[in-house]
Amino acid sequence: QVQLVESGGGSVQAGGSLRLACAASGWTYSFYCMAWFRQVPGKEREGVAFIHSDGNTSYADSVKGRFTFSKDNAKNTLYLEMNSLKPEDTAMYYCAVDEGVHRCTVVSGPEARYEYNYWGQGTQVTVSS
Numbered sequence: 001q002v003q004l005v006e007s008g009g010g011s012v013q014a015g016g017s018l019r020l021a022c023a024a025s026g027w028t029y030s031f032y033c034m035a036w037f038r039q040v041p042g043k044e045r046e047g048v049a050f051i052h053s054d055g056n057t058s059y060a061d062s063v064k065g066r067f068t069f070s071k072d073n074a075k076n077t078l079y080l081e082m083n084s085l086k087p088e089d090t091a092m093y094y095c096a097v098d099e100g101v102h103r104c105t106v107v108s109g110p111e112a113r114y115e116y117n118y119w120g121q122g123t124q125v126t127v128s129s
Contacts, residue, residue: 002026002118004095009123012085020080020123022095027118033104036080037112038091038125045094045112049080050104058106063089085127095120 008020022034033052039045050058051069059067063082070079082089096116098105105115113119 002097002099004097004118004120006093006095006120006123008079009093009125011126011128014086014127014129016085016127017081017083018085018125020082020093020095020125022078022080022120024076024078024095024097027097027099029100031100031102033098033101033116034078035096035098035104035116037094037096037108037116038089039094040091044109046091047106047108047112048093050106051078052101052104056104058104082125085125087127087129090125090127092122092124094122 003025005023012018031053033050035050036048037045038048048060048063049067057069066084068081097118098116107115
């Protein structure tokens, strides 16, 4: 069974940086997509960054140039490096996996919950101005 555990959230001032981690285990597919979503109360879940097992990435326009992926294969951990943070980046951030796919589905909103099979518990990011 796939398990995802996020960490690394916290509170920073605008312009600061954080690194989120998603420790993953339990899946058997060679092809998969891992993604970060974020959500604030009262709004739909937003797809932020997507990376396929073949290395292809996609970022939301709102974070392009500020957020990047890195990986530690030995630890089965995916990181999201978040730089130049803005107050509007404040949200709960979730790691998710879509197994057995040959490309990432870049999606936001309710469809995300159907497309991505596994979700972590979330980690809170708060950016103050």
